[in-house]
Amino acid sequence: MSDMSYVRSEMLPERAPPASSVGFVGWMRQNLFNGIVNSILTIVSLVLIAMVAMAIVPWIFSPTWNGTSQNDCREIIGAGHHAACWGVINDRWEQLLFGFYPNGTEGDTTDQRWRPIVAFALLFVAVTPVLFSMISRRMNWVLLLAVLGLTGLYLGGAAGMILGLALLAGAAFVGFKALSTDKDARAAEIEAGAKRLPNPLIFSAIFPFIAPWLLWGGSIWLPVGAALGFVIGYFAYSILSKIVGSLAGIILAVVASIVWWLFLTGGFASLMDAILPIGLEPVESRKFGGFMLSITIGVVAIACSLPIGIVLALGRQSDLMIVKALCVGFIEFIRGVPLITLLFVASTLLNIFMPPGTNFDIILRVLIMVTLFASAYMAEVIRGGLAALPRGQYEAADALGLDYWKAQRLIIMPQALKISIPGIVSTFIGVFKDTVLVSIIGLLDPLGLSNAIRADQAWNGLVWELYGFIALLFFVFCFSMSRYSMYLERRLRTDHR
Amino acid sequence: MTSMTDPHQGQFRLSMLLYDSRYRSMTIQIVALIGFLILVFWLISNTAQNLAELGKEPSFGFMSEPAGYDINQRLLEYNSQDTHLRASLMGLLNTLLVAVMGCIAATIIGVIVGVLRLSPNWIVSRLAAVYVEMFRNVPVLLWIVFIMAVLIETLPAPSAFRKGEASMALWDSVAITNRGVYIPEPLFSNSLGNIHLLGQSSLRFDVSLDLLAIAAVFLAGILTSMLIKRRADAIQESTGDRPATWYWRLGVVVIPTVIVLTILGLHWGYPELKGFNFKGGTYMRNSLIALWLALSLYTGAFIAEIVRAGILAVSKGQSEAAGALGLRPNRTMSLVILPQALRVIIPPLISNYLNLTKNSSLAIAVGYMDITGTLGGITMNQTGRELETVLLLMAVYLAISLTISSVMNWYNESVKLKER
Numbered sequence: 001m002s003d004m005s006y007v008r009s010e011m012l013p014e015r016a017p018p019a020s021s022v023g024f025v026g027w028m029r030q031n032l033f034n035g036i037v038n039s040i041l042t043i044v045s046l047v048l049i050a051m052v053a054m055a056i057v058p059w060i061f062s063p064t065w066n067g068t069s070q071n072d073c074r075e076i077i078g079a080g081h082h083a084a085c086w087g088v089i090n091d092r093w094e095q096l097l098f099g100f101y102p103n104g105t106e107g108d109t110t111d112q113r114w115r116p117i118v119a120f121a122l123l124f125v126a127v128t129p130v131l132f133s134m135i136s137r138r139m140n141w142v143l144l145l146a147v148l149g150l151t152g153l154y155l156g157g158a159a160g161m162i163l164g165l166a167l168l169a170g171a172a173f174v175g176f177k178a179l180s181t182d183k184d185a186r187a188a189e190i191e192a193g194a195k196r197l198p199n200p201l202i203f204s205a206i207f208p209f210i211a212p213w214l215l216w217g218g219s220i221w222l223p224v225g226a227a228l229g230f231v232i233g234y235f236a237y238s239i240l241s242k243i244v245g246s247l248a249g250i251i252l253a254v255v256a257s258i259v260w261w262l263f264l265t266g267g268f269a270s271l272m273d274a275i276l277p278i279g280l281e282p283v284e285s286r287k288f289g290g291f292m293l294s295i296t297i298g299v300v301a302i303a304c305s306l307p308i309g310i311v312l313a314l315g316r317q318s319d320l321m322i323v324k325a326l327c328v329g330f331i332e333f334i335r336g337v338p339l340i341t342l343l344f345v346a347s348t349l350l351n352i353f354m355p356p357g358t359n360f361d362i363i364l365r366v367l368i369m370v371t372l373f374a375s376a377y378m379a380e381v382i383r384g385g386l387a388a389l390p391r392g393q394y395e396a397a398d399a400l401g402l403d404y405w406k407a408q409r410l411i412i413m414p415q416a417l418k419i420s421i422p423g424i425v426s427t428f429i430g431v432f433k434d435t436v437l438v439s440i441i442g443l444l445d446p447l448g449l450s451n452a453i454r455a456d457q458a459w460n461g462l463v464w465e466l467y468g469f470i471a472l473l474f475f476v477f478c479f480s481m482s483r484y485s486m487y488l489e490r491r492l493r494t495d496h497r
Numbered sequence: 498m499t500s501m502t503d504p505h506q507g508q509f510r511l512s513m514l515l516y517d518s519r520y521r522s523m524t525i526q527i528v529a530l531i532g533f534l535i536l537v538f539w540l541i542s543n544t545a546q547n548l549a550e551l552g553k554e555p556s557f558g559f560m561s562e563p564a565g566y567d568i569n570q571r572l573l574e575y576n577s578q579d580t581h582l583r584a585s586l587m588g589l590l591n592t593l594l595v596a597v598m599g600c601i602a603a604t605i606i607g608v609i610v611g612v613l614r615l616s617p618n619w620i621v622s623r624l625a626a627v628y629v630e631m632f633r634n635v636p637v638l639l640w641i642v643f644i645m646a647v648l649i650e651t652l653p654a655p656s657a658f659r660k661g662e663a664s665m666a667l668w669d670s671v672a673i674t675n676r677g678v679y680i681p682e683p684l685f686s687n688s689l690g691n692i693h694l695l696g697q698s699s700l701r702f703d704v705s706l707d708l709l710a711i712a713a714v715f716l717a718g719i720l721t722s723m724l725i726k727r728r729a730d731a732i733q734e735s736t737g738d739r740p741a742t743w744y745w746r747l748g749v750v751v752i753p754t755v756i757v758l759t760i761l762g763l764h765w766g767y768p769e770l771k772g773f774n775f776k777g778g779t780y781m782r783n784s785l786i787a788l789w790l791a792l793s794l795y796t797g798a799f800i801a802e803i804v805r806a807g808i809l810a811v812s813k814g815q816s817e818a819a820g821a822l823g824l825r826p827n828r829t830m831s832l833v834i835l836p837q838a839l840r841v842i843i844p845p846l847i848s849n850y851l852n853l854t855k856n857s858s859l860a861i862a863v864g865y866m867d868i869t870g871t872l873g874g875i876t877m878n879q880t881g882r883e884l885e886t887v888l889l890l891m892a893v894y895l896a897i898s899l900t901i902s903s904v905m906n907w908y909n910e911s912v913k914l915k916e917r
Contacts, residue, residue, distance in 0.1 A: 031617065031619040032618060032620060038616075041616070041620075042618055048624075049620075247516070248515070320522055320529075322527075322530050323525065326530075333895065335898070336895040336898035336902075337890075337891045337894045337895055337898070338856070338894055341869070341891050344877075349883055349884060349887055351547075352548065352883070353540050353544055356543070356550060433636040433637070436636040437638060439638075440861060447638065447639060463646040464646070467639060467646065470639060471635045471639055474634065475635055478634035478635070479630060
């Protein structure tokens with residue numbers, strides 16, 4: 001009796017949780033049916049989803065992809081049924097993407113649609129080093145070589161074939177090397193002074209001159225001349241600043257560039273054209289349309305509005321009273337009026353504001369107004385970034401003895417821009433969505449084209465298919481951009497707190 | 498050492514304008530101002546020259562000429578013989594109407610969806626997320642024309658009501674047709690009549706004495722109710738007991754209002770099918786409904802995100818602290834959580850109201866006659882006065898925007914955390 005023990009000396013093994021709280025059942029109990037209200041909400045939602053699905057799914061899955069007209073679709077579907085007529089998308093998707101860009105069907109034109117495709121592929125290559133830091137320098141060059149090589153192959157001809165194959169071989173070679181070397185080993189090599197490929201940002205700097213040339217065509221010497229203006233400005237600065245000091249050097253360099261652009265570029269271009277005519281078939285602006293137009297307007301507006309927005313934001317934050325008043329006035333004016341009124345200005349008034357006899361084309365006018373619109377919003381986003389920066393950063397820059405521009409360039413802007421990246425991306429999404437408004441002043445963006453397509457006898461009155469297709473494309477673009485901005489936010493989070 | 502910090506005493510040289518920080522800011526500002534003035538002068542002189550060539554002297558005289566077009570959805574009385582000014586006024590009122598209706602609906606949608614998005618219920622929060630992403634990532638103009646198409650294509654025509662294929666909703670009081678929605682209108686059998694203001698001018702309008710009387714009684718009721726609350730507060734301060742006053746406070750608002758409505762003889766005018774269309778009731782055209790729905794659904798998606806962010810911004814410690822102080826859950830909500838969440842929610846909310854108002858200018862796509870459709874649309878095309886109409890249009894929108902944003906600034910100022 002003495003060694004009788006009532007205290008358990010060993011732990012019991014853990015029992016498995018009850019079946020109702022683990023696995024799928026447990027998840028359902030926790031997330032869908034915990035409590036009466038939640039259960040009711042779940043059932044209501046399920047009924048709602050079922051109803052919407054039952055209405056939409058049979059409509060979407062209709063075998064009308066090859067229908068040639070609305071009546072044809074009706075025959076395929078059969079009387080009494082209501083279903084989509086996808087034939088219209090099959091027939092017109094190229095138009096919805098490219099507008100009336102020459103596709104080789106009329107007269108002696110050839111299919112030019114490779115140009116916008118190449119331009120946008122190159123755009124992707126040009127922004128990769130800025131947007132995706134995890135892609136290495138070598139892979140950037142691989143992308144560029146691959147795009148150029150494929151273009152060469154597509155264009156064909158003996159020279160194109162050889163050039164394309166050479167470029168693709170180069171891409172494969174660099175790509176193989178990049179994939180076969182270990183990341184850390186490569187980092188060590190670079191540390192030790194191994195030779196690297198040139199910075200891909202060089203291509204990003206050249207791209208703004210290539211893209212308009214690809215899209216609008218014409219002589220290559222005009223964009224080359226425009227680019228030369230910057231080169232001239234740079235050399236003028238580096239020579240003159242030694243003689244007359246840096247500030248006067250900057251002013252003189254700007255003057256030299258402007259003189260070049262205004263008076264000498266035209267002569268240079270026509271001279272070079274006479275010596276060595278290289279060019280693409282010119283395409284008029286009024287042939288632009290569809291998503292190509294939306295993307296062109298969106299990208300140009302955002303690319304131009306970023307520098308203007310930075311300047312405006314700095315002006316708004318500055319101590320100079322007159323400069324500040326001008327910037328505040330501009331920003332608040334643009335933000336106070338709807339974009340549609342600015343587009344009215346583009347379509348009716350901009351020609352009146354210019355010297356008599358000037359007549360520049362509607363797409364350029366729209367680009368100017370959308371850029372101004374976007375830069376006001378961009379300025380506010382960047383101002384937010386500037387204001388979010390701790391005061392200590394400004395004071396530290398002053399304490400280091402940096403002057404205003406150096407402080408901005410080295411201390412303030414890198415941090416402020418980083419903070420405002422989500423805002424910049426959402427401004428971009430907003431501007432991209434707003435490009436549909438150009439259909440109101442008669443440009444053929446996707447929405448404008450859908451009206452034109454509906455006016456066609458064969459597709460008279462088709463609404464859902466066209467709107468659905470356009471909405472889907474916009475959704476894909478905007479949604480992926482907003483996801484990208486979330487990714488950036490995560491990557492750039494350095495936590496000041 | 499003093500000599501190092503002393504300012505340079507030498508005489509003024511021209512290069513000091515650029516290199517001496519005492520003068521440089523002045524130089525930059527003057528250069529900027531001169532540049533701006535040159536730009537403005539250049540634009541104005543170009544415009545004057547161009548307009549002179551076209552033979553269009555800038556003048557706003559056209560605003561007092563007869564408009565000659567009809568406005569099918571309007572708040573005040575108007576006919577096509579009225580002036581362009583009055584047509585623009587109708588447009589402005591229509592803009593404000595859809596903006597106010599849109600802001601109210603968008604707020605309701607946004608708050609509900611924002612709260613549902615935070616729901617622990619998986620399906621519900623996913624549905625809310627789908628709604629938000631769907632509306633945020635597709636242009637609002639597309640939504641407007643899409644909803645317009647839904648209304649036209651899926652709703653029954655008035656003739657379907659005659660054949661009995663469709664019936665009126667809500668106990669035969671609301672007729673939803675593909676031409677628009679007819680809702681009952683309030684009528685007064687002992688009406689006090691109207692007052693005509695501003696005679697025969699373009700800005701004339703009527704004030705309904707019935708509405709004035711109802712509003713006066715209602716406001717008086719609310720004021721009395723506030724006095725009762727103040728007295729209850731005073732009693733609570735001095736004795737610690739709070740008298741139950743909610744039935745008094747409700748009574749002084751509801752009972753007098755109901756009495757006035759009864760005296761005026763309130764009854765409802767229901768829409769009725771006469772001939773090919775409905776008569777009676779208040780008629781809301783398709784264009785108004787499409788615009789209203791699209792703007793509120795689109796802006797509601799943005800507001801939902803704002804509400805969600807606002808609720809998440811209040812840290813958990815706040816509600817725990819309130820619990821530790823012994824506050825009950827509803828008091829925690831009204832005294833601790835909401836004031837802090839609203840501080841985060843209201844500024845972006847108001848800027849979304851601003852966006853909604855500006856987006857209402859897309860009415861032109863569905864033919865709703867807002868100020869862009871009247872002044873910037875038909876008036877501009879009829880008179881050919883692009884410069885004047887666009888400037889006026891911008892001025893109107895700018896005035897609306899600046900009013901709203903000054904309200905926002907005033908609010909921000911009043912809720913700002915008072916530090917040090």
